[in-house]
Amino acid sequence: MRRMDSVAAEQRIRPHVRETPLAHSRALSDATGARVYLKLEHLQETGAFKLRGAANKLLSLPREEAARGLVTASSGNHALAVATMAGKLGFPVEIFVSEQLHPVKRSRIQSLGARLRVVAGDPLQAELEARREADDSRRPYISPYNDPTVIEGQGTLAVEVLRQLPSEAGALGAVFVTTGGGGLIGGIGLYLKRASPATRIVGCWPENAPALYECLRAGKVIDVPERPTYSTSTAGGVEPGAITLDICRQVIDHTVLVSEAEILAAARRVRRDDGQRLEGAAGVAVAAFLKTAADYAGQSVVLVLCGGNADPAFADLVLQE
Known part of the structure; x- marks a missing residue:
């Protein structure tokens, strides 16, 4: 696998992707004794x-390859991203989604001009069917996470963080990253292990849907039973042969699992104290x-707020505090 270069990727995507703010959270800092910064990725265009x-x-x-049409699969946010970029570049796209995807997200994806294929089963089943269709039709498949170029792109978030972190913050002690298929934490980790090797990379999972966490414990991709979770955009299994398994084994320093009650309480707290409306992930x-805040007292930490496309039911629960 080629060496990933998130610095070059950041220059490539800059005309199309926002540099999202890195905001100091006075409330979380005062409450925990750490210097807490929020990376506001939910403010991206999608x-x-x-x-x-x-x-x-x-x-x-290559433009001639992409012009034949793209195929992807998603639990929502990746679909919105691919459809948005395909529309900007003039490429047709077919998106496979699980029947579990909320109708609001389905409608939003279709409004961007993508052809939608609804698949019975969970998000992993949609991924597997999408890859088969791409292979059969000889169209490029855009994986949500199992692709070095996608992972390299996700790592641009960490390039921004190091540039944005104020001098008074000192060294970056840790970055907390919600983890699904491992593309985001893989990209962040690969960049930071070179650019800021003392920074701890913390993988965060819902207790109800810890697929990659259990795969890492097993040392291979396995089927992991899941229960319903507010973190719908990270739910689902891991594609067999996913490169993120080895990457995450290399870059993740600590892992934390959280309950559904803890997820909801955290989203309510950030809405109340920092004015940010989040999705469950x-x-x-x-x-x-x-x-785990006691472990980071006196240190600077970044919490990646990975998305804000909340399902209506979760958004209502957050407001019912």
């Missing part, structure tokens, strides 16, 4: 970090930090 990887991948494809990283 409402989540996924635009980074999608942009890097599509801009790296973003609440996972905040909850993981709060659960």
Whole structure:
């Protein structure tokens, strides 16, 4: 596998992807004794970090190849990102989604001009069917995470963080990253292990849907039973042969699992104290930090708020505090 270069990727995607703010959270800092910064990825054009990887991948494809049409699969945020970038670049795209995807997200994806294919089963089943269709039709498949160019694009978030971190913050002690298929934490980790090797990379999962966590424990991709979670955008299994398994084994220093109650409480807290409206997945990283905050007193930490495309039911629960 080639060496990933998130610095070059950041230059490539810059005309299409926002540099999202890195905001100091006075409330979380005062409550925990750490210097807490929030990376506001939910303010991306598509409402989540996924635009980074999608942009890097599509801009790296030969135009004649992409013009044949793209195929992807997603639990929502990756689909929005690929459809958005494909629309900007003039490429047709077919997106496979699980039947579990909320109708609001389905409608939003279709409004971007993508052809939608709804698949019975979970998000992993949609991924597997999408890859088969791409192979059969000889069209490029844009994986949500199992692709070095996508991972390289996600790593541009860490390039921004190191540039944005104020001098008074000192060294970056840790970054908390909600983890699904491992593309985001893989990209962040690969960059930071070179650029800021003392920074600890913390993988954060919901207890109800810890697929990659259990795969890492097993040392291989396995089927992991899941229960319903507020972190819908990270739910689902890991594709067999996923490169993120080895990457995450190399870069993740600590892991934290959080309950559904902790996810909801974290999202409510950030809305109340910092004015940020999050999807459940973003609440996972905040909850993981709060659960382990005593370990980071006196240090600077970054919590990646990975997305804000909340399902209506979760958004209502957050407001019912």
